[in-house]
Amino acid sequence: EVQLVESGGGLVQPGGSLRLSCAASGLTFGNYAMTWVRQARGKGLEWVSTISGNGDQTFYADSVKGRFTISRDNSKNTMSLQMNRLRADDTAIYYCAKGGHMSPFDIWGQGTSVPVA
Amino acid sequence: EIVLTQSPATLSLSPGERATLSCRASQSVGTYLAWYQQKPGQAPRLLIYDTSNRATGIPARFSGSGSGTGFTLTISSLEPEDFAVYYCQQRSNWPRTFGQGTKVEVK
Numbered sequence: 588e589v590q591l592v593e594s595g596g597g598l599v600q601p602g603g604s605l606r607l608s609c610a611a612s613g614l615t616f617g618n619y620a621m622t623w624v625r626q627a628r629g630k631g632l633e634w635v636s637t638i639s640g641n642g643d644q645t646f647y648a649d650s651v652k653g654r655f656t657i658s659r660d661n662s663k664n665t666m667s668l669q670m671n672r673l674r675a676d677d678t679a680i681y682y683c684a685k686g687g688h689m690s691p692f693d694i695w696g697q698g699t700s701v702p703v704a
Numbered sequence: 705e706i707v708l709t710q711s712p713a714t715l716s717l718s719p720g721e722r723a724t725l726s727c728r729a730s731q732s733v734g735t736y737l738a739w740y741q742q743k744p745g746q747a748p749r750l751l752i753y754d755t756s757n758r759a760t761g762i763p764a765r766f767s768g769s770g771s772g773t774g775f776t777l778t779i780s781s782l783e784p785e786d787f788a789v790y791y792c793q794q795r796s797n798w799p800r801t802f803g804q805g806t807k808v809e810v811k
Contacts, residue, residue, distance in 0.1 A: 622800075624748075631791065631802055631803075631804050631805045632740075632742075632748060632791055632793070632802040632805075633802070634793075634799055634800040634801065634802065637800070646798050646799070646800075648799050649799070682747055682748070687795070687800060689795075690753075690795075691738040691750055691753040691754075691759075691793070691795060692738070692740070692748070692750060692793070693750045693753070693759060693760075694750075695747040695748055695749070695750075696747065697747055698747055
C-alpha cells in the first residue's frame with residue numbers, strides 16, 4: 588500500500604521559513620512525480636509545486652515562485668518543500684500528493700498545517 | 705492560466721438521487737481532467753482521471769464524461785458516504801488548476 592506522510596508544519600511568523608517533508612512508502616519513489624497542494628481553511632485546493640521523478644524538472648505556482656523550493660531525495664524516498672519569506676496568505680494545510688506531471692494526483696498524504704501569524 | 709468553473713456551487717439532493725456536477729474550462733484541456741472527492745477533515749481522494757477513467761477502488765456509480773472545455777461528473781444514485789465536496793482539476797497546462805468545488809449536501 589502506498590503511503591505518504593507529511594511533517595514539518597507548525598506556527599511561523601511572517602517573513603520566516605519552514606521546511607516541509609513528505610515520506611513515501613510502498614512505491615518505487617523515483618518513478619513518480621510528486622506534488623504539493625495546499626488548502627486554506629474553508630477554501631478550495633491550490634496547486635503549489637511539482638517535481639519530476641528524477642528531480643530535473645520543477646514547476647511552481649506564481650504565488651510561491653522565488654520563495655518556495657521543491658526538492659527530493661530518491662535514495663530516502665522523501666520530498667521536501669523549503670518555504671521562505673512566508674506570508675499570512677501562505678497559511679494552509681499542505682498536502683503532498685503522488686503524480687502531477689503526466690498523471691493525476693492519485694495518492695495524497697494526510698496534510699500538515701502551516702499557520703503564518 | 706486555465707480557469708475551471710464548477711457548477712452548481714451547492715447541490716442539495718437526497719440519498720438515491722442522481723447527482724450531475726459540471727466543470728467548464730476557460731480553454732481546452734483535451735481529456736486531461738480529473739475529479740476529486742473531499743470529506744471534512746480528510747485529504748482529497750482521486751475519483752476520475754482523464755475525463756472518464758475511474759481510479760482504483762472507486763464504485764461504478766461514479767462516472768465522468770466530456771472533452772475540451774466541458775466536463776461532467778455523474779453519481780448515478782447517491783449513497784450516504786457520497787455527500788462531500790467535489791473538485792475538478794486539469795493537467796493539460798501549467799499551472800495545474802482546480803475548480804472552486806461543488807458541495808453535495810443532504811436535502
